[in-house]
Amino acid sequence: MQAIWRNEWVHEYETPWSIFEKLSFANRVSRDDIFKLSGNSIERNKINPKKGDRKIDLFSLRSFDESILEVIFGLNLVKFTQQSIQSLTKPLHSNRFPNTSWFSKHLRWCNQCISYGHHSWLHQFKLLEHCPFHNVKLEDTCARCNKNIPFLFSNRFFGNAFSCKCGFKFADFSSTLWENWDKKFKIVDSATLHWLSLSNTNQEDGRILILPEFGNLNILSVFHPYIAKKSFTKENNKISIDDFYYSTQFNKELYYNNVDTFQTVDRHIRKNVLWKHSNCIKQFWQLLKNDGEDFPDICPYAYAYVNWRKTLLKTERFYRSDIRKNDVARSGGRFGYELLTSAITDDIKLLLEEYVLKNNGEKINKDTLEWIQEQWTYRFSLIFFYECLKYSEDILVNDKKNTNWDKILMDTKANFKIAFKYQEVNVMSAKRINLMMYYENTIDTKIVEHQCPNHSLRKKRAISKMKSYVPARISIEYPKNYELINYVSSYIKKHDY
Known part of the structure; x- marks a missing residue:
């Protein structure tokens, strides 16, 4: 595929959602067009009763052809995604909850990050409530329709690239286009940095016992004493x-x-x-x-x-x-x-x-x-x-x-x-x-x-x-x-x- 794409537009821990949205915007193609080109043969040939109603999982990317994605983006997006998820859940590896349990099923984003076309797995990680790059509260509802938006590759819940179905734009690139998409962000949150430094749950301070819905990284960091x-x-x-x-x-x-x-x-x-x-x-x-x-x-x-x-x-x-x-x-x-x-x-x-x-x-x-x-x-x-x-x-x-x-x-x-x-x-x-x-x-x-x-x-x-x-x-x-x-x-x- 001959597409407008630059390797520097992909950042560490970036989700496939924003990667696909950037591809859609830069090439003026719809999500259906992207899927027709990069979806695997089994999924592409499935009869879809409603055109444009596909709701495709962004965690496993199993509906896509791994080799075609690698040609488009210059990296193995499937492995890149798996590595990002595993890196964040590594300290929880002995936990019996599946890795996907630790990530929100609806889109969460930082307004400052998204203004540069960036959306991170750290934003989706349930144990984080603030953006680790900007330390601002994460958004999880559309400012116009006030609804949660499922974290999926789907035309049912999204409009144009980086837009809600109702028309609200998460970011407006009409004047800047993609000139700022290569901006690098540095993690400034100490609790997140500590979490990413952990190799397993057998660290000296004990094994972790926590539920996805009731924890955050602050109380699990070395800076938060036990109560x-x-x-x-x-x-x-x-x-x-x-x-x-x-x-x-x-x-x-x-x-x-x-x-x-x-x-x-x-x-x-x-x-x-x-x-x-x-x-x-x-x-x-x-x-x-x-x-x-x-x-x-x-x-x-x-x-x-x-x-x-x-x-x-x-x-x-x-x-x-x-x-x-x-x-x-x-x-x-x-x-x-x-x-x-x-x-x-x-x-x-x-x-x-x-x-x-x-x-x-x-x-x-x-x-x-x-x-x-x-x-x-x-x-x-x-x-x-x-x-x-x-x-x-x-x-x-x-x-x-x-x-x-x-x-x-x-x-x-x-x-x-x-x-x-x-x-x-x-x-x-x-x-x-x-x-x-x-x-x-x-x-x-x-x-x-x-x-x-x-x-x-x-x-x-x-x-x-x-x-x-x-x-x-x-x-x-x-x-x-x-x-x-x-x-x-x-x-x-x-x-x-």
């Missing part, structure tokens, strides 16, 4: 992988451990943040009001607390018939790995499975599993509460037009960064496991100032004289008062989402 550390005797309290999956007794122990951790968080919040609002919580929880009157205004602090518990524990209703202390279920663990904090069960289980399976069938100290679970549960539960508190007044005023509790949960997960390292050491001829927890709090835990409708002592005392209107009680005391039943049902429906 908590605990040592365990390797030979004590040992369990097998079968115990983790099938032992009812062990799963109950993990469940009770989670209950105790949640109650610790709950007590901390009630004692240190909400100590002025215990009556407000009681009022909202038990649907208290005076006879013949509407329900009183809801305290934003109580609203945040009650819905924090409901969302985190995945309880069916926000209201309760009573508010006895420590009123939480202690019957879990009967059906495999369960947690009281149901909203984060799958996330913690995935991490614990990773830890168990990394031991290649050897028995492990069960206390290590409980400690990892405690650290995750405590820290996530606490920052999730602060996020609920931040938005509670807005939800009260605007219902769920701007946000809702489930969205707050997902946003909190997106900003929750935690990782563990562990190493086996010999102490006095005994083998021990040192576990270190690394955590980065990106959530503002400053207590938000809201206006409490029960701020006066008189109003607080008035709550104790109110009557509960939970459905079970009014069905007994007012079985035929349909107006009251409908009123209470409407109130519950408004706040029970």
Whole structure:
């Protein structure tokens, strides 16, 4: 193929996406034209029901003919791509997640890099949130249509070269053309440089235990100290992988451990943040009001607390018939790995499975599993509460037009960064496991100032004289008062989402 192309347009760690986009722009050819020329014979001959609707993987490039790509670009693009991916995931090689798990499935880019036609695998790497070349926050939604764009070779999601399907241009080369595409960028982020210097996961500071969605390079760098550390005797309290999956007794122990951790968080919040609002919580929880009157205004602090518990524990209703202390279920663990904090069960289980399976069938100290679970549960539960508190007044005023509790949960997960390292050491001829927890709090835990409708002592005392209107009680005391039943049902429906 006779094409306008220069070898210096390809940079270290560059993705095939920007390489193909540059080829498209410089030669005024479409992606379909590129694929017709460089796709392998099997893929080219497939019947495509919608013209231009191909969605081709940019990780393996298996739909392309390797030799043709090498003729076009002057390098083996397939091997170049594989080497880039492997270099970034090398410190994670003992992890059971596939390499592609560590990269975003939608396009992420740096506005400064893309202005020079450059897009890097470092931008797609989930453990990075800022461009390592310019230290600016990475973009992941189109500025015009506000959508995520799948990281694919596709006309379905992209328009002209370096453009979203909606027409938004990531970069405008109409005047400069390709004169700046050979610009070299230097990595300035120290955490990225440290990561790229690692050869394997057996480095002196321990093996890495992390999930793709919950880590970043900052907490894994030598510049970030561990937040908590605990040592365990390797030979004590040992369990097998079968115990983790099938032992009812062990799963109950993990469940009770989670209950105790949640109650610790709950007590901390009630004692240190909400100590002025215990009556407000009681009022909202038990649907208290005076006879013949509407329900009183809801305290934003109580609203945040009650819905924090409901969302985190995945309880069916926000209201309760009573508010006895420590009123939480202690019957879990009967059906495999369960947690009281149901909203984060799958996330913690995935991490614990990773830890168990990394031991290649050897028995492990069960206390290590409980400690990892405690650290995750405590820290996530606490920052999730602060996020609920931040938005509670807005939800009260605007219902769920701007946000809702489930969205707050997902946003909190997106900003929750935690990782563990562990190493086996010999102490006095005994083998021990040192576990270190690394955590980065990106959530503002400053207590938000809201206006409490029960701020006066008189109003607080008035709550104790109110009557509960939970459905079970009014069905007994007012079985035929349909107006009251409908009123209470409407109130519950408004706040029970």
